[in-house]
Amino acid sequence: MSKYDDASWHYGGDFPEGLPEKNSATHTGMFLNWCIHNDLISEELKEDTAEEIEKLKRREITGAEYVMDAMDGKFSEYDLSDIGNAFAKDYYADDTDFGNKFSSFADDYVNLFDAKAEENDYEYETFYHIEDTYQNYDLMKQLIAHRFEEWKEYKSPN
Numbered sequence: 206m207s208k209y210d211d212a213s214w215h216y217g218g219d220f221p222e223g224l225p226e227k228n229s230a231t232h233t234g235m236f237l238n239w240c241i242h243n244d245l246i247s248e249e250l251k252e253d254t255a256e257e258i259e260k261l262k263r264r265e266i267t268g269a270e271y272v273m274d275a276m277d278g279k280f281s282e283y284d285l286s287d288i289g290n291a292f293a294k295d296y297y298a299d300d301t302d303f304g305n306k307f308s309s310f311a312d313d314y315v316n317l318f319d320a321k322a323e324e325n326d327y328e329y330e331t332f333y334h335i336e337d338t339y340q341n342y343d344l345m346k347q348l349i350a351h352r353f354e355e356w357k358e359y360k361s362p363n
Contacts, residue, residue: 235314238346296310
């Protein structure tokens with residue numbers, strides 16, 4: 206099994222004191238939330254977490270809460286459909302041909318929220334201080350959707 210991300214990789218390292226462990230999954234939650242809304246998740250994940258997915262779709266929980274509570278903080282290839290995995294391997298993973306040509310998810314995430322902070326005259330202390338809100342997800346989902354369209358074009362044989 207190939208794991209894309211694991212919250213413990215983050216909160217087990219140089220994670221800032223005083224932040225909830227959930228903040229280690231904010232970025233993953235935003236990506237997975239987008240995948241759920243675009244039907245790029247596996248049938249197994251749909252079945253195993255159906256109740257939580259409905260809560261996510263109704264915005265009763267955030268993507269990070271979903272990742273931490275329903276997925277034990279882990280995000281792997283078993284969680285996505287074939288197309289979802291192909292996209293994640295090119296965009297969510299670091300240092301890929303697609304990411305180098307367009308952008309990676311992590312770079313998009315940091316650049317988007319750094320620009321948002323700068324516009325509002327503040328700076329995020331760390332990557333983990335980005336708020337797990339639907340306002341932020343709504344910004345990020347537009348960027349992920351844009352990258353997905355670029356990715357489909359990039360992958361098309363022409």
